[in-house]
Amino acid sequence: MAKSLKQVLSQIEKLQKEAEALRAKEISGVVARIREAIDHYGLTPEELFGSSPAKPRARGASARPAKAASGKRKAPRGTGAPKYHDGAGRTWTGVGKRPNWFKEALAAGKSAEDLLIRN
CATH class of the missing domain: 4.10.430.10 (Histone-like protein H-NS, C-terminal domain)
Structure with missing residues (x-):
């Protein structure tokens, strides 16, 4: 017997809800393990993420290093x-x-x- 579109869409919706629930359960376990490791090692936000959060690039900004006046590319400065x-x-x-x-x-x-x- 062939399934109707309505039945297939209903199954998809059920599976999506089930996937979201599983994802939420896995995330809570991951977060708990991360918190435990942070507490165990006494990590600070600066140690985890650096001294300042990364700024998002402007739309259309290139990831390539800037060109120097000589036309050669400069290496990006790291911290x-x-x-x-x-x-x-x-x-x-x-x-x-x-x-x-x-x-x-x-x-x-x-x-x-x-x-x-x-x-």
């Missing part, structure tokens, strides 16, 4: 690895303007060597 930390999750690469937390720590009597990240 460097953190060199200093304050123990509260704030880090600094040691390049550019000193962050306030770094200046405050120096003013409080710490040395730059005290704030170094040791591997």
